[in-house]
Amino acid sequence: MNGVVIYESLTGNTAKAGHMIAEQLSAAGVPTEACPITAVDLQALSQADLVIVGSWTDGIFLFGQRPGRAARMTTKLPRIDGKKAIVYCTYALDCGGTLEKLERIVARAGGDVVGGYAIKRNDLAGGAEELVDRLLAAVDVDEAA
Ligand SMILES: Cc1cc2nc3c(=O)[nH]c(=O)nc-3n(C[C@H](O)[C@H](O)[C@H](O)COP(=O)(O)O)c2cc1C
Structure with a gap:
């Protein structure tokens, strides 16, 4: 199985998390590239x-x-028809409905969304690690090896 992380990042947190996720997945035997949405x-x-697919949380901190x-x-x-997809967002205080909205965007592009994870910006490394652990537990990485 091979992976790609696609991220949208304004100040760098979501990019940083995306590259950590790609590195950890690659180390676990799932070769993964990370790239911004502007240069997939x-x-x-x-x-x-x-x-x-990762994004940052936009809103007025506790609403919208x-x-x-x-x-x-x-x-x-x-288009990512037929591919398994995981979404993540980074946030400061409360990500509200960000993950669900991102899931809908990814599902409309044809992705089979199997999970989502919110990463608090003050612990990007811990969040990335937990996302990868959960992903490896949920997805059969040998499926299309
Ligand atoms: C304009 C703007 C609005 C934001 N709104 C929220 C918000 O409503 N809730 C929240 O928890 N974080 C909010 N944040 C914080 C960002 O989601 C957080 O810092 C994120 O990690 C930024 O990711 P990036 O560095 O990849 O751009 C906001 C940041 C900006 C710049």
């Missing part, structure tokens, strides 16, 4: 069975939360 590695994506620059994510996310 289409060749890696075409070979990937697993797509992890949504994926940051969701419109751009919607228009730029390539």
Whole structure:
């Protein structure tokens, strides 16, 4: 199984988490690339069975939360029909409905969303590690090896 992390990041946290997730998955035997939504590695994506899509939380901190620059994510996310997908968001205080909204964007691109995980920005490393642990427990990584 191969993976691709696609992230939308304004100040770098979601990018940092995305690269940590890619490194840890690669170390666990799931070769994974991480790229921003503005420069998706289409060749890696075409070979990937697993797509992890991340975004930051935009809102007024406790209300109206949504994926940051969701419109751009919607228009730029390539078709990922038939691929397993996991979403994550980074946030400061409360991510509200961000993950559910991101799930809908990814499902509309054809992804088979099997999970979501919110990562608090003051513990990106811990959040990335837990996401990878849960992902490896939930997904059969030998499936398409
Ligand atoms: C304009 C703006 C709005 C934000 N709104 C929220 C919010 O409603 N709730 C929250 O928990 N964090 C909010 N945040 C914090 C970011 O989601 C958080 O810092 C995130 O990790 C940023 O990711 P990035 O560095 O990849 O851009 C907001 C940040 C910005 C810049």
